[in-house]
Amino acid sequence: MRYLVFGLTLLVFGGCQRDLEPAGPLLSDLYGNFRVLEPLTVSATQVNFETGEQVHFSARMSILIDWQIEITGRTSGAVKRITGKSRSIELTNSRWLGETTQFPTFGLESCDVMLTFKDQTDTLRSTIEVTGKRVLDAIVLDNFETGISGTWVPFVQTGAEMKFRIDSTPPLAEGKQYYKMGGTVNWDWLKGMLTLNAAAYNSTAGFGLPNNAASVYFNGIYRQRANLNNGIILLQFREDDNGDGTFNQANEDMWAIEIRPGAIWELKSTRYVDLVALENGAPSAPKGNGVHEPHKLLRVDMLFLGNPTSGYTECDMDLLAFSINQPVQP
Ligand SMILES: [Ca+2]
Ligand SMILES: [Ca+2]
Ligand SMILES: [Ca+2]
Structure with missing residues (x-):
């Protein structure tokens, strides 16, 4: 009886093996x-x-x-x-x-x-x-390697310990320099901002972006000072829907990305077609035609925010860039 059971086991095992071999892993790979x-x-x-x-x-x-x-x-x-x-x-x-x-x-x-x-x-x-060094295939708004680009319009709020400047203290992100933002503003969410008009950047409508919003990415590398979590980076993208050369907030599209950076430098890439309309941080209906139109982009704003009751806030950023067809790969 014992021999019979043993023989049967062998038969079953042998059958399985044969069935597995064509699709499954090679036994030599497993053992x-x-x-x-x-x-x-x-x-x-x-x-x-x-x-x-x-x-x-x-x-x-x-x-x-x-x-x-x-x-x-x-x-x-x-x-x-x-x-x-x-x-x-x-x-x-x-x-x-x-x-x-x-x-x-x-x-x-x-x-x-x-x-x-x-x-x-x-x-x-x-x-x-x-x-x-690797050359990036991207429309770089700034990588802060030669200071802050003169095409930005900067604004720094009145407050204590205000830091809106280039820094080169490790840890680094892209290259040797990045932009540091920090401060205590106990009366306003806005600590400081950078504004970039397409006209100032390259005199080209929409920063030279194509009209296919699914092919355009906005990229940035961000971090927040360790042990802080109150900083918010809000990026805004204003479109000139009617093509009159100005942005009307009552009836034109403004898309946004809200970033709450972690303690370690991280690349965040967002497809233009996935940008949302925000009102006080909450998703809202777009004010314009509701169509994502990168070629109509008039202006990019970077706002550094923090709850005024939360005290000192500090975030760093680097390599703000558009890329086409795929996220930037620094
Ligand atoms: Ca840099
Ligand atoms: Ca307009
Ligand atoms: Ca639009």
């Missing part, structure tokens, strides 16, 4: 021993992202496995991570164009490359030298 068959190599020792160069990594493993490549800038501390699950690492799954996963962005510097595998102790290392 095979992990070995590195070809070590980590980098396609170049130097890479100039500025001239459009790119770099990729190669390695080959004995089984299908989750892997992670982590590139760390020795000077900046910038981190780029590339992950995958495969038996080999090659051009198609490990291309690096100079983008950043964890701010700050990469500078001209030597970088350490580390390849690790899930549940394995093996760590493979290499290096790569960045000799040219």
